[in-house]
Amino acid sequence: MLDIGCGSGRTTLAAARSAAPGSALGVDLSAEMIEVARQAAQREGVPNARFVQADAQIHPFPEQAFDVAVSRTGATFFGDPVAAFTNIARAMCPEGRLVMLVWQPFDRNEYIVAITAALAAGRDFPRPSPYSPGPFSMADPARMRAVLTEAGFSTPNVASCTEPMYFGRDPQHAFQFMTGLARWMLDGLDDRRRARALEALRTSIQAHLTARGAAYGSAAWLVTTTRR
Numbered sequence: 195m196l197d198i199g200c201g202s203g204r205t206t207l208a209a210a211r212s213a214a215p216g217s218a219l220g221v222d223l224s225a226e227m228i229e230v231a232r233q234a235a236q237r238e239g240v241p242n243a244r245f246v247q248a249d250a251q252i253h254p255f256p257e258q259a260f261d262v263a264v265s266r267t268g269a270t271f272f273g274d275p276v277a278a279f280t281n282i283a284r285a286m287c288p289e290g291r292l293v294m295l296v297w298q299p300f301d302r303n304e305y306i307v308a309i310t311a312a313l314a315a316g317r318d319f320p321r322p323s324p325y326s327p328g329p330f331s332m333a334d335p336a337r338m339r340a341v342l343t344e345a346g347f348s349t350p351n352v353a354s355c356t357e358p359m360y361f362g363r364d365p366q367h368a369f370q371f372m373t374g375l376a377r378w379m380l381d382g383l384d385d386r387r388r389a390r391a392l393e394a395l396r397t398s399i400q401a402h403l404t405a406r407g408a409a410y411g412s413a414a415w416l417v418t419t420t421r422r
């Protein structure tokens with residue numbers, strides 16, 4: 195099993211557990227994330243989870259090595275998505291399954307709309323383009339289908355998943371996580387506007403508090419296909 199853009203490895207570990215005695219390989223561009231993932235595998239006793247720091251677009255994976263590839267919002271950052279998915283297809287067995295979660299458009303994701311509204315502090319941020327590398331580059335199902343079929347996959351099935359997304363176990367953790375996620379949005383603000391932006395985020399978190407943390411709406415596509 196291959197986990198594309200595995201981050202800190204949570205999905206790789208879950209996949210490795212269910213794939214045993216098979217194994218799972220997580221790849222991510224970030225050496226720091228890979229180190230966190232390796233430590234988690236060791237701490238949690240999951241020896242069949244392996245991790246490689248690599249660019250999934252061009253990494254020379256062994257051919258036809260994986261019968262399943264997954265990605266949880268880690269496969270939308272490719273500069274040339276057709277080339278990247280062609281590389282991933284090459285690493286998969288014929289009829290191998292690709293399952294990905296990718297974000298639906300910006301406006302359908304309350305969490306990012308709310309963070310942006312708070313931290314913009316009156317500035318007019320451009321909407322992230324659905325046609326450039328980034329979290330929303332697979333938001334348009336027509337484009338996603340075109341990319342995947344050109345890269346050697348069958349026409350994908352695309353199902354909508356709308357779920358609450360929970361941030362932090364309490365308001366302070368939610369605040370830390372959300373400001374970490376969107377730190378760049380504070381760039382260029384003077385002290386007064388920065389304080390106003392952070393206060394707006396705190397107010398938003400309070401308005402979304404639940405027993406499980408701050409809950410915001412999110413919308414993703416669950417994409418399933420097979421290598422042709």
Ligand SMILES: C[S@@+](CC[C@H](N)C(=O)[O-])C[C@H]1O[C@@H](n2cnc3c(N)ncnc32)[C@H](O)[C@@H]1O
Pocket residue numbers: 198199200201202203204205221222223224227248249250251265266267268269271272
């Ligand atoms: C939104 S995070 C998702 C992480 C993880 N899948 C999760 O659900 O926690 C996206 C991840 O994709 C990784 N990534 C982006 N482009 C990549 C590439 N070309 N090759 C490998 N990893 C990549 C990033 O480093 C980041 O860790």
